[in-house]
Amino acid sequence: MNRLVVEGLHAGYGAVTVLRDVNLEVREGELVALLGMNGNGKSTLLNCIMGFVRPTSGRVLLEWEGETIELSRSAAHETTRRGVAYVPEGRRLAPNLTVEENLMLAGGSGRGKAKLKENLGFCYEMFPILDERRRQLSSTLSGGQQQMLAIARALMTSPRIMVVDEPSVGLAPIVVEQVISTIRTLQETTNMTILMAEQSFFQAIEVASRAYVLSHGRIIHTFDQKVDPASSEEIRSAMMGIA
Amino acid sequence: MVVLDLVLNALATGLMLGSIYALLALGLAITFGILHIPNVAHPAIVIAGAYAVVMTNRYGVDPVLAAVLWMIPFYMLGILFYEFYARSFESRGGGNTLQSLTLFFGASLVIEVALVVAYGTDLRSVSVGYVGSSLRLGFVAIPYRFLIPALITPVVVFLLWLYLTRTNVGLAIRAVAHDERAVSVSGVNPAAIKRHAFGIATALAVIAGAALVITGPIDPFAGRIHIGRVFAVVVLAGMGTIPGTLAAGIIIGIAESLVMSFMSPSWAPGVAFAILLATLALKPTGLFGAGR
Numbered sequence: 054m055n056r057l058v059v060e061g062l063h064a065g066y067g068a069v070t071v072l073r074d075v076n077l078e079v080r081e082g083e084l085v086a087l088l089g090m091n092g093n094g095k096s097t098l099l100n101c102i103m104g105f106v107r108p109t110s111g112r113v114l115l116e117w118e119g120e121t122i123e124l125s126r127s128a129a130h131e132t133t134r135r136g137v138a139y140v141p142e143g144r145r146l147a148p149n150l151t152v153e154e155n156l157m158l159a160g161g162s163g164r165g166k167a168k169l170k171e172n173l174g175f176c177y178e179m180f181p182i183l184d185e186r187r188r189q190l191s192s193t194l195s196g197g198q199q200q201m202l203a204i205a206r207a208l209m210t211s212p213r214i215m216v217v218d219e220p221s222v223g224l225a226p227i228v229v230e231q232v233i234s235t236i237r238t239l240q241e242t243t244n245m246t247i248l249m250a251e252q253s254f255f256q257a258i259e260v261a262s263r264a265y266v267l268s269h270g271r272i273i274h275t276f277d278q279k280v281d282p283a284s285s286e287e288i289r290s291a292m293m294g295i296a
Numbered sequence: 297m298v299v300l301d302l303v304l305n306a307l308a309t310g311l312m313l314g315s316i317y318a319l320l321a322l323g324l325a326i327t328f329g330i331l332h333i334p335n336v337a338h339p340a341i342v343i344a345g346a347y348a349v350v351m352t353n354r355y356g357v358d359p360v361l362a363a364v365l366w367m368i369p370f371y372m373l374g375i376l377f378y379e380f381y382a383r384s385f386e387s388r389g390g391g392n393t394l395q396s397l398t399l400f401f402g403a404s405l406v407i408e409v410a411l412v413v414a415y416g417t418d419l420r421s422v423s424v425g426y427v428g429s430s431l432r433l434g435f436v437a438i439p440y441r442f443l444i445p446a447l448i449t450p451v452v453v454f455l456l457w458l459y460l461t462r463t464n465v466g467l468a469i470r471a472v473a474h475d476e477r478a479v480s481v482s483g484v485n486p487a488a489i490k491r492h493a494f495g496i497a498t499a500l501a502v503i504a505g506a507a508l509v510i511t512g513p514i515d516p517f518a519g520r521i522h523i524g525r526v527f528a529v530v531v532l533a534g535m536g537t538i539p540g541t542l543a544a545g546i547i548i549g550i551a552e553s554l555v556m557s558f559m560s561p562s563w564a565p566g567v568a569f570a571i572l573l574a575t576l577a578l579k580p581t582g583l584f585g586a587g588r
Binding site: 103105128129130131133134138139140141145146147148149150154155157158159161162163164165206207209210 | 464467468470471474475477478479480481482483484485486536
């Protein structure tokens, strides 16, 4: 089975431990939500998966098409080239490049290179607004459009898995809905495997097939909507640490 | 008629001088303008490149050809030097500008001293057939020793611009100083990109060195008068704009040349600084800069 596995992960910054014994799994074709309030370690976990943060112990493995790659040993650009694309919090676009240049930069190296034209066409079809503004600097886009561009940039790398960090941050509620529904559409039409961190859990659990709740650096709950549908109230309580 | 003659000659000289200034500044447009590394050693590297050209020219090799050949060793030296810089400064929590300035200032002194030790303080020049003759166009006499180097700049600027806008590595170079993470998540190693860009800037210094030594003889300290000028060109152009660098160089060259002809040659070195200060006060983003 193709999957991404996090095994017994501990991580922190200096003397501060942020993640304690985190275990999770994302299987091919799933949309898994990682829920938790601010400061509970969601971003640190995603940064460990990508290779921006080195875990103090534990492993991140990508088991895909018969090979097993240990991601916790590779730098972020290598992780990207191995098929784990990242949509970072705060978008992190190159502000001085145009929309198309941002896409070409991601598409022109590594896995996406062979399918550059095809991927670019797909992105413009999926996000017509980006096609319209392809010659504009990315910094001139609205927040929602920038989020679309960050997602499109991830698609340009021909990913096996997309890791999305808080796509709703800094966006108006109506735009948040658009972004979340874009991610859902993407998942439904391309069967993309997605791990998405979110704190606006109502939206996240609506689209996710499974959800992990992270609190104080530990996974305290795992919800599987197909096996055991949980009410949003139950999930909310878990996130808040009430349950 | 005498005034018109003088103006036309001043403009022609300024145009060529400015084009050569732009070539001197081109490496800095990458290191300072794009990567935001305050490489004050750039003019010293240019002079080191000029010496490499002079020494090769002794064997009868054309200076421009010699410069092209020397680009590869200089690219590699640039990479080594950047690696030293990155490991000693950037990796320890952000490149502190003042510390980096000290490093590059020190590097420029080391380069100068090394040149003195190796070749002495005598003036060195290249011998090519066209130095000494001029092209006459009406009132205007254009010495080939200015014309040839001035013609190199547009070619190099065009090639560099193509590289930075049309290739994947070029896009990464432009993106890296603004957001390293944007480069990482695009599957490109930001550290390698910065190293490569610094190498290119160092390789361009040899071309600039060849241009400089064709215009006239040099000694190991000949880079010093250009330090302020090259920074003025980069800032006036707008940080990181490559075609803007050519325009800015020409503006400063013409301004200097007019001041030299109509006021006094001793004022000329102040012109670039005056323009630099005026740019910082009136339009800090430069003529062609997009701002940040």
